[in-house]
Amino acid sequence: MINIILLGPPGAGKGTQAKLLEEKLGLKQLSSGDMLRAAVSRGTAVGQKAKSYMDAGKLVPNQVVVDVVFESIDALSSSNGIILDGFPRTVEQAEALDKKLAEKNARIDGVIVIKVRDEKLVERIAGRYTCAKCGEGYHDSFKKPTTADGSCDKCGSQDFKRRDDDRPEKVKERLNAYHKQTVPLIDYYEKRGKVAVIDGELSIEDVSHKMDEVLASFEGAESSVTGG
Numbered sequence: 001m002i003n004i005i006l007l008g009p010p011g012a013g014k015g016t017q018a019k020l021l022e023e024k025l026g027l028k029q030l031s032s033g034d035m036l037r038a039a040v041s042r043g044t045a046v047g048q049k050a051k052s053y054m055d056a057g058k059l060v061p062n063q064v065v066v067d068v069v070f071e072s073i074d075a076l077s078s079s080n081g082i083i084l085d086g087f088p089r090t091v092e093q094a095e096a097l098d099k100k101l102a103e104k105n106a107r108i109d110g111v112i113v114i115k116v117r118d119e120k121l122v123e124r125i126a127g128r129y130t131c132a133k134c135g136e137g138y139h140d141s142f143k144k145p146t147t148a149d150g151s152c153d154k155c156g157s158q159d160f161k162r163r164d165d166d167r168p169e170k171v172k173e174r175l176n177a178y179h180k181q182t183v184p185l186i187d188y189y190e191k192r193g194k195v196a197v198i199d200g201e202l203s204i205e206d207v208s209h210k211m212d213e214v215l216a217s218f219e220g221a222e223s224s225v226t227g228g
């Protein structure tokens with residue numbers, strides 16, 4: 001049993017790495033967005049509360065988010081551990097999580113921070129665009145259409161679109177918000193000796209390899225790997 005938190009800015013590849021860990025180690029990824037959607041569709045009291053805020057276009061309050069996450073943790077059937085993604089976001093949530101896990105004789109074994117320089121993230125995110133007709137994804141630097149006239153590889157359309165949220169200014173705004181939010185959180189876990197930083201600018205395979213090393217270094221990792 002190993003419980004970890006995955007921290008990283010948008011575009012750092014958290015989702016990809018979480019998926020690899022699920023496959024390799026049988027961990028269960030719990031992302032805040034998925035948990036909220038699942039709670040809403042389960043229709044529990046907590047889920048209905050969350051829904052009322054989401055329907056009104058409001059931010060779901062701290063305590064409701066905490067309740068949704070804890071309900072999801074309680075609803076887990078057997079798993080070799082969890083990967084939290086997008087939660088906790090604040091020190092208050094981290095403290096509540098520690099308390100909750102202690103009640104279950106469990107704990108956060110480690111926090112993995114996937115680090116990517118802001119300018120790299122802007123390049124990764126702002127370079128994305130999709131075919132307006134078939135939805136095929138492209139990138140200015142990493143995946144241009146291979147056709148001579150630049151039309152879509154899949155459907156031949158010349159019509160492409162970019163998400164407003166992916167504009168460089170918007171990406172920088174999101175990154176600033178991320179840094180502001182996570183500095184105290186990283187500090188909280190660093191004081192408890194639980195933080196490992198991974199260079200997210202490496203290839204997906206290399207990042208994955210580093211993740212394995214870091215997981216093995218977390219206390220309790222050994223028993224969960226050999227015992228599971």
Ligand SMILES: [Zn+2]
Nearest residue numbers: 131134152155
């Ligand atoms: Zn297309």
